[in-house]
Amino acid sequence: MPENSNIPIFDHPLEEPSAFTAGNLIESVRRTRQIPNGVVPSLCVLEFDGDLTDWLVRQGLARLFQSWPCFHTTMFAVEVEGVTCGIIPRTIGGPYAVLVAEQLAAAGAQLIIGLTSAGRVSPELPLPCLVAVTGAVRDEGTSFHYLPASKDVACPAPGVVPILQRELVLTGWTVLCGKVWTTDAPYRETQTQLARWAGEGVLAVEMQAASLFAFGAARGVSVASVAMVSNAVDHEGQQFDTGSQQDGLQIIEACARGSRAFLRPTAI
Secondary structure, eight states: OOSOTTSGGGSOOTTSOOSSOHHHHHHHHHHHHTOOOOOOOSEEEEESSOHHHHHHHHTTOEEEOTTOOOSSOOOEEEEETTEEEEEEEOOOSHHHHHHHHHHHHHTTOSEEEEEEEEEEOSTTOOSSEEEEEEEEEEESSGGGGTSOTTOOEEOOOTTHHHHHHHHHHTTTSOEEEEEEEEESOGGGOOHHHHHHHHHTTEEEEESSHHHHHHHHHHHTOEEEEEEEEEEOTTOOSOSSOOOOHHHHHHHHHHHHHHHHHHHTTSOO
């Protein structure tokens, strides 16, 4: 615990139940917007950028999921690999991603995967590549409302990373497993921080994994993260190359296969 325990974010009463819950909000949304009852897909993907979801909708591959009870987002459903995958676009940053993840869990989701854009930290990391995230440094705020401040790294659901890695490799992308650094302030990354985290084995920097992992650990919800690493401050080639939208669809398909293996025999 940091010396100054008067700082609210480091002194959150983790043992107390929430006064306002996702279930409360869901019921209000259903009533206000007359949304039909329904359980969301077992697999739901939070797509950080949104471009892939837009393309899936334009291609007629994703349809509006009518019974998603959320004031703030729209869910689409895509059928891939025999799995119905819910996908919610533009869940940018830890607070927003966890707000949505709380509601997904309350609505019946069994596995939540954050598909996030990321920047390279490790100089050895090839661009572009995928990282199946094994842990996230908690340099953000949301995770401290879920896990004690004494834990410096938040981790995904046990057993999910090897399954995702196995399926992601089939896309043809370079796939690595490792830690990321989660920040709330991408425009405040410094060379000192980049050097520090590279020295500690961090592969990439992004904005939501630590928050989602802490939520998952505290709530008993299975959460994973796949980072699409596409840029770096020391990279002289094309920045933000995340491949084609067809490549993105293959990543969604890999996540669907992974979810089927991970959730068995819970059944999707």
